[in-house]
Amino acid sequence: xxxxxxxxxxxxxxxxxxxxxxxxxxxxxxxxxxxxxxxxxxxxxxxxxxxxxxxxxxxxxxxxxxxxxxxxxxxxxxxxxxxxxxxxxxxxxxxxxxxxxxxxxxxxxxxxxxxxxxxxxxxxxxxxxxxxxxxxxxxxxxxxxxxxxxxxxxxxxxxxxxxxxxxxxxxxxxxxxxxxxxxxxxxxxxxxxxxxxxxxxxxxxxxxxxxxxxxxxxxxxxxxxxxxxxxxxxxxxxxxxxxxxxxxxxxxxxxxxxxxxxxxxxxxxxxxxxxxxxxxxxxxxxxxxxxxxxxxxxxxxxxxxx
Numbered sequence: 001x002x003x004x005x006x007x008x009x010x011x012x013x014x015x016x017x018x019x020x021x022x023x024x025x026x027x028x029x030x031x032x033x034x035x036x037x038x039x040x041x042x043x044x045x046x047x048x049x050x051x052x053x054x055x056x057x058x059x060x061x062x063x064x065x066x067x068x069x070x071x072x073x074x075x076x077x078x079x080x081x082x083x084x085x086x087x088x089x090x091x092x093x094x095x096x097x098x099x100x101x102x103x104x105x106x107x108x109x110x111x112x113x114x115x116x117x118x119x120x121x122x123x124x125x126x127x128x129x130x131x132x133x134x135x136x137x138x139x140x141x142x143x144x145x146x147x148x149x150x151x152x153x154x155x156x157x158x159x160x161x162x163x164x165x166x167x168x169x170x171x172x173x174x175x176x177x178x179x180x181x182x183x184x185x186x187x188x189x190x191x192x193x194x195x196x197x198x199x200x201x202x203x204x205x206x207x208x209x210x211x212x213x214x215x216x217x218x219x220x221x222x223x224x225x226x227x228x229x230x231x232x233x234x235x236x237x238x239x240x241x242x243x244x245x246x247x248x249x250x251x252x253x254x255x256x257x258x259x260x261x262x263x264x265x266x267x268x269x270x271x272x273x274x275x276x277x278x279x280x281x282x283x284x285x286x287x288x289x290x291x292x293x294x295x296x297x298x299x300x301x302x303x304x305x306x
Contacts, residue, residue: 008294011109014199015287018206027207035204036270043197044267045168047107048134050190052172053182055127062128065248069256070132072242073102073235074140080230084223093223095148096278099141099271100264100285101230106130108198110259113297117305118254125255131176133265135169142166142271149277165267201266208269208283217284224285227264231289232296236261254304261300263289 021027058066077098084094104110111126142163146156160166174180182190209217239260243253264286272279 005294005298008109008290008297011105011202011290014202015206015209015290018203018208019210020206021203022207022210027203029211032204032207032211035200035207036273039197039201039204040270040274041164042193043200044194044270045164046190047194047197048165048168049172049175050182050187050194051107051127052131052169053175053180053187055131055176056124057177057179058128062125062252065243065246065252065256066128066132068242068246068248069129069239069260070136072239073104073133073137073260075238076230076235077102077137077141079234080226083226087222089223092148092277093281095144096268096272096282097223097227097230097285099145100224100227100268100282100289101235102137103141103265103268104129104133104231104235104259105262105265105290106133106259107265110262113262113301114255114258117258117301118251121251122255125252126259129256129259131169131173134165135173138169138267139163139166141268145271145275145277149275198266201270205266205269205283205286208273208279209287212280212283217287221281221284223278224281224288227281227285228289228292231264231285232261232293236300258297258300258304261293261297263293 018027022032080101081094081098084097089097106126107130111123111130114122114126139160142165143156143160146159147153151159175182181187236257240253240257243256248256264282266286269279269282269286272282
């Protein structure tokens with residue numbers, strides 16, 4: 001439990017530093033755009049390339065369990081979209097909330113916690129979940145964002161295919177499948193870039209939050225509230241039922257449920273900012289889901305370890 005709390009507090013401390021820089025006028029809106037661009041074009045793609053290239057290819061049974069997890073997460077996104085559509089929300093709100101409902105902070109929060117709770121073997125399962133998060137779920141979310149922001153389907157798919165995160169994930173998957181490793185010097189460079197990405201993204205998020213009125217940030221917003229509820233309450237429950245239904249091994253079950261319970265990833269904020277739609281609400285959803293997960297993740301971790 002203390003490990004979970006510590007991880008989330010570190011996550012929040014970086015957001016707080018970004019907010020502090022904005023409040024003290026050391027970081028401006030143009031600076032935030034630069035930080036977002038760095039994460040989008042360099043930091044996160046480098047992290048994915050480095051991560052995937054060092055993974056072991058899974059067997060067919062494990063792959064089926066991971067796809068079951070992905071299907072459960074898509075159900076959660078669908079529930080958010082249907083709910084907001086029924087509530088007469090705009091298309092961009094429904095799609096943005098749907099993406100925030102199934103993109104986890106699995107790489108930077110979920111895997112370290114899972115490894116500390118369940119052992120090093122959980123890291124391998126977690127890595128596969130990160131792979132499906134960004135090769136399948138993230139790709140679907142980006143395509144939906146492009147479509148909802150007014151692009152044609154063909155244009156949306158083309159724009160999504162050019163997304164550096166998607167490209168890095170696809171290249172990394174090929175490297176994993178064929179057991180290709182980067183030369184040590186190049187691997188060191190990728191690791192340096194990859195490790196710098198998450199802090200930069202979190203600082204950018206904190207800066208964005210600091211520029212928003214407190215009433216908006218801490219108040220109730222319909223689409224963000226639906227996304228938060230789906231992400232930290234519905235997602236772990238649906239994943240638990242789905243993995244139980246297919247008789248998943250205990251380690252896969254525990255790791256999948258824990259990662260599904262992590263808050264919305266900062267990548268959702270970065271992507272919505274790139275597409276110019278729903279990004280303020282994305283920041284609210286990330287902030288609020290992370291705050292609440294301080295308690296929900298602790299509770300789920302206690303349940304899974306006992």
